[in-house]
Amino acid sequence: xxxxxxxxxxxxxxxxxxxxxxxxxxYGATPYLFWYVQSPGQGLQLLLKYFSGDTLVQGIKGFEAxxxxxxxxxxxxxxxxxxxxxxEYFCAVGGRMDSNYQLIWxxxxxxxxxx
Amino acid sequence: xxxxxxxxxxxxxxxxxxxxxxxxxxxGHVSLFWYQQALGQGPEFLTYFQNEAQLDxxxxxxxxxxxxxxxxxxxxxxxxxxxxxxxxxxxCASSPGLVDTQYFGPGTRLTVL
Numbered sequence: 001x002x003x004x005x006x007x008x009x010x011x012x013x014x015x016x017x018x019x020x021x022x023x024x025x026x027y028g029a030t031p032y033l034f035w036y037v038q039s040p041g042q043g044l045q046l047l048l049k050y051f052s053g054d055t056l057v058q059g060i061k062g063f064e065a066x067x068x069x070x071x072x073x074x075x076x077x078x079x080x081x082x083x084x085x086x087x088e089y090f091c092a093v094g095g096r097m098d099s100n101y102q103l104i105w106x107x108x109x110x111x112x113x114x115x
Numbered sequence: 116x117x118x119x120x121x122x123x124x125x126x127x128x129x130x131x132x133x134x135x136x137x138x139x140x141x142x143g144h145v146s147l148f149w150y151q152q153a154l155g156q157g158p159e160f161l162t163y164f165q166n167e168a169q170l171d172x173x174x175x176x177x178x179x180x181x182x183x184x185x186x187x188x189x190x191x192x193x194x195x196x197x198x199x200x201x202x203x204x205x206x207c208a209s210s211p212g213l214v215d216t217q218y219f220g221p222g223t224r225l226t227v228l
Contacts, residue, residue, distance in 0.1 A: 042221060095214070105158050108156070
């Protein structure tokens with residue numbers, strides 16, 4: 001079955017510290033991978049995506065993610081977080097399955113920033 | 116440029132009422148998706164349009180849910196005889212093609228009393 005797991009429901013990080021949010025997936029075809037961020041009352045904003053090529057992808061706001069096929073993972077990282085990064089982060093996987101296309105989403109990780 | 120817009124942003128309905136949620140995608144985007152997001156959860160796929168054709172409606176939870184996109188642009192998600200379990204945020208997304216980045220609207224928060 002297709003699924004996305006974000007093991008951490010909440011993560012608390014001090015401002016200026018590094019961040020890693022975990023994402024593991026199970027998918028029966030070549031996956032396309034996404035990280036989105038959702039701030040309170042806001043829509044989902046794309047941070048970065050992986051379709052093919054270099055497995056380390058750079059995104060907006062200083063985020064990056066690395067696709068590791070052998071581990072079925074696509075973890076999100078940032079070297080130094082800012083208070084404005086406090087939000088909920090969603091990992092999603094999609095691809096061509098049975099000629100249709102839909103995104104399968106994780107349950108999200110809420111990032112809390114300590115001053 | 117203009118992003119995806121949704122209206123209303125908030126909707127309160129009494130159980131049993133019908134509601135209609137509107138999505139205005141980014142101009143020229145071929146694909147349009149509807150998702151349902153329950154509190155504390157990730158979005159769940161409801162249905163997908165390519166232009167005016169509804170190619171996948173496998174995520175619609177019951178026959179009370181109906182979506183249309185008659186001219187391949189604006190889409191409406193209709194829920195008949197609303198139930199409390201329909202309370203959620205309904206998200207619309209559009210993308211230029213099939214396998215492409217999806218751009219999301221702000222969502223409509225539906226509360227069924």
